[in-house]
Amino acid sequence: MRKIIIFGNSGSGKSTLALKLKGEGLAHLDLDTLAWLPSNPPERRPIDLAFEQIKAFINDNNEWVVEGCYADLLELVKPFANEAIFMNLPVQLCQQNARNRPWEPHKYPSKKEQDGKLPMLLDWIAGYMERDDALSYRAHSVLFQGFQGKKTELTENVK
Template structure:
């Protein structure tokens, strides 16, 4: 796979950041978390204006080597034409919520935001919108470039090991 410009989608807690960091390191490229583009600095309670988020995502995709990861299908749609590869981390909701519990509260979160994140991850297949299972499946199936669907932590770890990543 040509991972020079890689998009990674999947549920919260699927391991997108973990894998993205390893791919970016192997490429000596830029790793971009779409959470940092979607949300205003300082937390997960105020979204950026849509136009501003799109502009920032497009700027990130202008680098020569990058890995951009996130749940936001609407942002992925804005930059996917420039991607060389797409990876969908399609883990069960139970595995995602377990991963979230193991890593704990992050990025200045609190108990309330942590509970909301767990609920969000639990509803991946039942919710609607561009950050849902259905939307990610559509992105994956419509992507014309090289793509890989990984359905377990073992598959993700195996994929990372092929990069020489720990």
């Protein structure tokens, strides 16, 4: 049974790869859907509440893929996973992918609203190597190095 975590910078192709795996029969959980409270400005959901939702997903599915850039949440999923994929693409390629991203209706009410957030997203992507939080290169590298199962590091777009 495949139980996969996928992580990396915004725009690295996590969702694209997860949707491909979903097409192969794996249940899919995008951590963006539970990492944030429905507030303005956005505020992170307490980790214990997010983990309850993650555990319910894991218990309800035999084979799954959990993806996101939240190393703190993925550390909680790691003991249940048997495969880790680190989407370690260059920042410039992640930014190009973000510019070409199709509308994500589960995140934005319209393509126009999504595109309006693009400048902020490109800046966020650019800071990946310098940040020192749960959504940083450093946190993803530590998560990847500490994973005990099958590990794959991808440095280019998935075909």
